[in-house]
Amino acid sequence: MPWHARSVEQTLEELGSGRDGLSTVEALRRLDEFGPNELRKEGDKSPLLIFLHQFKEFLMVLLLIATGISVIVGEFLDAAVIMFIVVVSAFLGFVQEFRASRALDALKRMSAPVASVVRDGEEQKVPAREVVPGDIVLLATGDRAPADGRLIEEYNLKVDQSAFTGESEAVEKDVREIPAETPLADMTNVVFAGTTVIYGRGVAVTFATGMRTEFGKIAHLVQAAEDEHTPLESRMGEIGRKLGLGSLAIVVLVVGLGLLRGEHLLAMFLWGLSLAVAAVPEALPAVVTGALTIGVQRMARRHAIIRKLPAVETLGSTTIICSDKTGTLTKNEMTVRRIWMGEQVISVTGVGYEPIGEFRLNDQSAVKDGGLALLSRIAVLCNDAHLLRDEKGRHHVVGDPTEGALLVMAAKAGHEPEPARIDYPRTGEIPFSSARKRMTTVHRTPADSVLVCMKGAPEVVLQHCTHYWLGGQALFLSDEVRRRILAENEDMASRALRVLGFAYRELPSPHLELTEENVERRLTFVALVGKVDPPREEARAALLRAEDAGIRSVMITGDHKLTAVAVARELGLLKEDDLTLTGTELDGLRDEEFIKQVGDIAVYARVSPEHKLRIVQTLQHTGHVAAMTGDGINDAPALRSAAIGVAMGITGTDVTKEAADMVLADDNFATIVAAVEEGRAIYDNVKKYLAYLLSSNVGEILIVLVAGLVGLPLPLLTTQILWVNLVTDGLPALALGIDPPDPDIMRRPPRPAGESVFTPGVTMLIGLVALLMAAGTLPVFVWKLQATGDVVEARTMAFTLLVMFEMFNAFNCRSEKHSIFAVGPFRNRWLLLAVVSSILLQMAVLYIPFLQDIFRVTALGPDDWLVLILVSSTALIGGEIGKRVLRSTLVPSPTGKNG
Structure with a gap:
């Protein structure tokens, strides 16, 4: 039997x-x-283990093998360069994984530091970590519960469980036993x-203490929830594995x-090393990281803080x-929406704790008459909360959120709480x-x-009333x-409003004995007041925009x-046609039944x-790429497990922020939609620089392979x-990563999760x-x-020609299908700067003596450059012809243009 x-x-x-x-x-x-x-x-991993974990990726293993071969054949400079790339990549991965491992630290900060307990018959203060099952814990206003406990006494106890259960209103506690099947939020x-x-x-x-508490179960879920590989990470890993396996097969063939x-073994090792390095897109991780970092900066300007680049x-x-x-x-700010008073229904405008709004009757601005003044006075006096303003001018409530909503209502009617409390002590x-x-x-x-x-409660308040307020006077309260x-x-309750009744009585004697029999009788009923935690005004528009982009939204509360x-x-x-489901109903569904229904539940x-x-x-x-938004500690495990977790920056707990991939600094749901747009633009640009970098890798493989095969x-x-x-490929690739997005980008449906x-x-x-x-x-x-007859000069020509091919190809890759002249050759100024910079860097290698020695090249003359430009420009001409053929043979994609 549960406790x-x-x-x-x-x-x-x-x-x-x-x-x-x-x-x-x-x-x-x-x-x-x-x-x-x-x-x-x-299963905590040390920082060293996290760092070593980075070396299990296939591309990393391949580069380590290439480093070893370089050392064996005496190419120590090559080995040093490759090892530098490996260490930098491992360090970047270590930083991201180490940050993600800190989610539990935020949970620990939410634990109570000390606890008041009864031991040996006396009240004592002990460190919360020393509380044990069976301890009698004393709780007062402002205390944080140190462990899970069964109440044995309570005196008007109310507990804020919003960060834990997601319910915004304080929970009234009771000592009476309740049914065993009662849900967590109703205990x-x-x-x-x-x-x-x-x-x-x-x-x-x-x-229950420690990891046995409900709090501890959340900590376990946060740690047990697996971090999903993002679509981009999965695709880049797949590309790396395929290139690596392909290169190994080619190396074995050529060697x-x-x-x-009858070739010399050392010469064959050099061929194999060149092929292996040619097959690995070393710049790809750096370019992906760089492009995503630029996306992070854009999102920060739009109030979205990205914690994990993908x-x-x-x-x-x-x-x-x-x-x-x-x-x-x-808003997580209770707000009065509806008042029944004097046989009339008054609606109240405004959202949250800001005392801005009006009282409307039949769509007309209601007069702030004596009835509203009377109701406001009762609401302010029969109230223990305080409405305060911070240094930025924003209002907030100290005390019960429900009572705070009543203070805001009174302030909207022009009745500030504190003067009334002074006049009516x-x-x-x-x-x-x-x-x-x-x-x-x-x-x-x-x-x-x-x-x-x-x-x-209205039905309880009415039991103590004999009259009701109407038109400035107290009339007999008939059946x-x-x-x-x-x-x-009942009508208000059916609209999901939480309803309170209000009544009063004036007595001439100031020496009344304070008993229920003396004061709680013959009252005059004044009003019903309905409150709600109102929807964010900007959330509706954001949900519509998400729907236009083909994204479903589901509420989980x-x-x-x-x-x-x-x-x-x-x-x-x-x-x-959408369905709703409670947690109890979900418990009754087998996995296969839930899988069938999950697509229809909103x-x-x-x-x-x-x-x-x-x-x-x-x-x-079931194939969805799921984003989970939330602000309470109860959201942390799901945020950690989702493809992307989105935490609220203002109302969110530290636990949620640590578990999330992205934090909304303004708590604005609309910022998520802006992030969706940015993400789609980034993915389009990923395809651009992927085409750019891999064309270089495949070209290098063909050059080395064919040369080896023909001797x-x-x-x-x-x-x-x-x-x-x-270097020379990296700069243009980064510039392609910030190409402007297509105008129809938010009118496309989401990409299929497995799309290549x-x-x-x-x-x-x-x-x-x-x-x-x-x-x-x-x-x-x-x-x-x-x-x-000089192999060094011939290699210099091949080396520089390869660089020039890539410079022309950068303009090709700005669009998959459309001509460079259609998208504007000079629209991306960063690409122009990157191309010029790459050419200047290549010239530095050719004409600075110590760099000539490192790269084993020689200076080229003007005639050589003329040949290089004429030959490499065929990349742009060929790309234009290929796109024209593609446009004439492919049916336009339903997701819009790709270029």
Whole structure:
């Protein structure tokens, strides 16, 4: 039987405790048995292991083998250059993985530092990590629960569980046992580790500490949730593996043929090394990182902070956004929306805690008459919250959010709380409790009479009323009026409003004895007030834009189903044929049943952290690229498991931010859509520089391979290939990474998760330009070798021609299908600068003596440059012809143009 289903005495007996608490000796014994009350890292890896983990990638292994071969054959400069590339790549991967491993540290910061417990019959302060099962814990306003505990006493206790369950309203606690199947969010007799007392006092007996608490289960889920490989990471890894395996096969072929022809073993090692290095796109990781970094900078200017570089691109391929409700789609600021008073329904405008809005009756601005003044006075006086303004002029509430919403309502009506509290000082109160379901306060008026104010559940408040307010006077409350008030209460509740009733009574005697019988009778009912956590104004437009981009949005919340459905309908998120599901209903579904329904469900309500994780994992299992947004600690495991986790920067907890890939600095849901646009643009540009870099790699392989097969001297040395792949190719590739996006980019559906980056346009450019490079470079190499008999000069021509081919090809790659003249040859000024810089760097290698020695080249004359320019320009001419053929043979893609 779970602890919440047991009585207080059963719980104490089972835990071997009592109201006087444990003895010090027993507490020490249990601390030794159960361990410290703290979160621990599971399978934690040291920084050294994280760094070594980076070397398991296939391309890294290939480069390490190339380093070893360089050392064996005495090419120490080549070995040093390749090893430098390997270490830098490993360091970049280490930084990202090490940052991602810190999620648990934020959870630890949410744990209480000290706890008040009863031991040996006396109250003591002990470090929270020393709390053990069976400890009697004392809780007061402002305290954070150190562990999970069953309440044994409570005095008007209210707990803020919003970061834990996703429900924005404070939870009233009770000591009575509840059914065993009660959902986590409805366990009113349990306090959970990490939640905060905002009102009243309580006493609880601890039944779970450390990793056994619900808090600890979240920590386990955060650590156990696997980081999904992003689409870009997966595709780049696939490309690297294919190139590496292909290069190994070619190396074996060339070396084998050479040895059969009687070639020297050392010479064959050099050929194999050149082929291996030619096949590896060394600049690709740096260019991908550079392009994504530029995307990060753009997003930062739009209030999205990227914590993991691939997140930008992943958003571009997102097919579904799983959004928390509280604080993400809503303000997490309770707001009065509707008032029933004097037989009239008044709507209240404005959102959140800013006291800006008006009272409207029949779509007309309602007069702030005596009725509103009376209601405002009761709402302010029968209230323990405070409405404060920070240094930036923003309002916030200290105390219960529901009471804060009433203060904002009064301020909108022109009645500031503090002056009323000064004029009507409180002389007594009968506090709210879950049993009474009402709060009553007694005040002395300026006329030295007594004012009794009451608020609470409407049906309870009505039981204490004999009159109701109408037109400035108190009229007899007939049974018919009672029925109308209760019917209006039900109507408000059906709109997902949380309703309170308000009443008052004025008495002449200032010496009234404070008892329920004296003050809570013959009251005048004033109004019903309906409150809601309102949707964000900008969220609706953002959801529509996401829908235009072919992205589904789903609400996942710990709140009640009725509330969730109402908010979803107001936002336009819940369509006519969409389904809703609660956590209890989800528990009743087998995996295969859930997989069949998951595509039709738009709202999940009353869910736990485990439910959120199951939802996200199931969506991704069915082929979705899922983004999860959230702000509470309950969102952290699902954020970690989703293809991309998006945390709120203002309302989000540190735990959520650490687990997320991206943080929204302005908590604006619309920023996600801007990130989607940026991600799609980045992916388009990835294809551009992929075509650019791989055409160079394939061209180099063909040049070295054909030369080896026909018995020519090695046309390109390892250091020369590395220079082309890393430096002269790297700058134009980065410039292609910031090409302007297509105008229709947010009218395309998301890319299929398994879609290849090798579209017809990319494949055509790689193959065609690689063939032109080989067909141009090898004849020039042979011509120069025969003309001069100098292999160094011939290699210099081949080396520089390869660079010039790439410069012309950079302009080819600005579009897969469209002519460079159609997209504007000078539109990307960064590309022009990159091309000029690369040519100047190549000239430095050719004409600076110490660089000549490193790269084993010689200076070229004007006639040589004329040949280089004429031959390399065929890359641009060939690319234009190939695109023209492609345009005439391919049907336009339904996702819009690719170029």
